[in-house]
Amino acid sequence: MKENLKNSIIMLVEDNEAHAELTVNALEQAHNVNNIITMRNGSEALDYLKGRGQWENQANRPMPTLILLDLKMPVMDGKQTLAEIKGDADLKRIPVIMLTSSMLDSDIKECYSMGANSYIVKPVSFGSFVETVKSIPLYWLIVNKLPGGY
Numbered sequence: 001m002k003e004n005l006k007n008s009i010i011m012l013v014e015d016n017e018a019h020a021e022l023t024v025n026a027l028e029q030a031h032n033v034n035n036i037i038t039m040r041n042g043s044e045a046l047d048y049l050k051g052r053g054q055w056e057n058q059a060n061r062p063m064p065t066l067i068l069l070d071l072k073m074p075v076m077d078g079k080q081t082l083a084e085i086k087g088d089a090d091l092k093r094i095p096v097i098m099l100t101s102s103m104l105d106s107d108i109k110e111c112y113s114m115g116a117n118s119y120i121v122k123p124v125s126f127g128s129f130v131e132t133v134k135s136i137p138l139y140w141l142i143v144n145k146l147p148g149g150y
Helices: 002-006 017-029 042-050 078-086 105-113 126-143
Strands: 009-013 035-039 066-069 096-100 118-121
Touching: 009 017, 009 042, 017 035, 017 126, 035 042, 042 066, 042 078, 066 078, 078 096, 078 105, 096 126, 105 118
Parallel strands: 009 035, 009 066, 066 096, 096 118
Antiparallel strands: none
C-alpha cells in the first residue's frame, strides 16, 4: 500500500501563494507523496491535464491521482474547472476534492452536483489546517478504492 502512495501525484490548484505553500508543506509533512504539482488557476490545471499550451509537446507528463481544487480563483475558478474535468471522459475519474474557504451551502451543493468527490473547508487555525491537509492523501490514496488503472 505504501508503494502506491510513493508513486502518487497530487495536483494542487490554488491561486493564493501562501495557501499553496502551506498545503504543500502539510502534504510533505505527512510523508505520503513524492510528487505535488501546483497550478495557480483552473486554466493552468486544464492545460496540464489536457496537454495544451506549454504542456502540448510533453506526452509523458504524469496524470495526478488526486486533484485538490480551490473554489475562488482568477482566470478560471474552481467550479468552471470542476465542470471541465468531470465533463471530460479521460479525466472524470480523477478524484477532485474542493479545498476552499467557502462555507456557503450553495457552493457545497453545486460542487457536489457537478461531480466533486469531497468538499473540505479550510480551517482557520494553522494547526487545524495542517492536520486536515495531512489526512487527505491517507484517505483518498489508501482507504478510498478506485477502479483498476489508477
